Amino acid sequence: MNFLELAQTRRSLRTYLDKSVEREKLEYVLEAARLAPSWKNMQCWRFVVVEDAAEKAALADSMGETNPGRKALTSAPVIIVLCAVPKESEVWEGKDFMMLDAGLAMEHLLLAATEQGLGTCWQGLFTEQKVREALNVPDDVRVLAMTPLGYAAEERRPRPRKTMAEIVFQGKWDQGLV
Numbered sequence: 001m002n003f004l005e006l007a008q009t010r011r012s013l014r015t016y017l018d019k020s021v022e023r024e025k026l027e028y029v030l031e032a033a034r035l036a037p038s039w040k041n042m043q044c045w046r047f048v049v050v051e052d053a054a055e056k057a058a059l060a061d062s063m064g065e066t067n068p069g070r071k072a073l074t075s076a077p078v079i080i081v082l083c084a085v086p087k088e089s090e091v092w093e094g095k096d097f098m099m100l101d102a103g104l105a106m107e108h109l110l111l112a113a114t115e116q117g118l119g120t121c122w123q124g125l126f127t128e129q130k131v132r133e134a135l136n137v138p139d140d141v142r143v144l145a146m147t148p149l150g151y152a153a154e155e156r157r158p159r160p161r162k163t164m165a166e167i168v169f170q171g172k173w174d175q176g177l178v
Helices: 003-009 023-034 053-061 069-075 097-115 128-135
Strands: 045-050 078-084 142-150
Touching: 003 097, 023 045, 023 078, 023 097, 045 053, 045 097, 053 069, 053 078, 053 128, 069 142, 078 097, 097 142, 128 142
Parallel strands: none
Antiparallel strands: 045 078, 078 142
């Protein structure tokens, strides 16, 4: 599968089969995340792999009652929690490179999971302190996102994407790509 096919295939999935993720596939997606680019190569990201049912339930409880992500976190065999160490990144001219770097690492992970035949669903709406307490994350580390990881129990169709003309400009903001 080439890169564009991979990007077109990735979906946010919320239900997973009751099937374990092979250790080599888990390590593969984590290696892909580890290889992501980062500001000054500081690699601020950290990952917590959660497979214990009680810990997964605590992560689901960090979300609001109506958050559809709760189901994803309890049905998947693995949850990967994305953390970052702020002192291993910088803010420059108001740009928080920790967020960008962590996002790049997570995107590498999501795409690698798709390549391995696994489903994911980026989750960001949770109470950080509850996740921190459930996983013993130190106070100087941020909990930024998490994703379930497993074999899909559903098939999702592609969602609409904006056209190139809506998002790409050439030379100046008000000039379309020629």
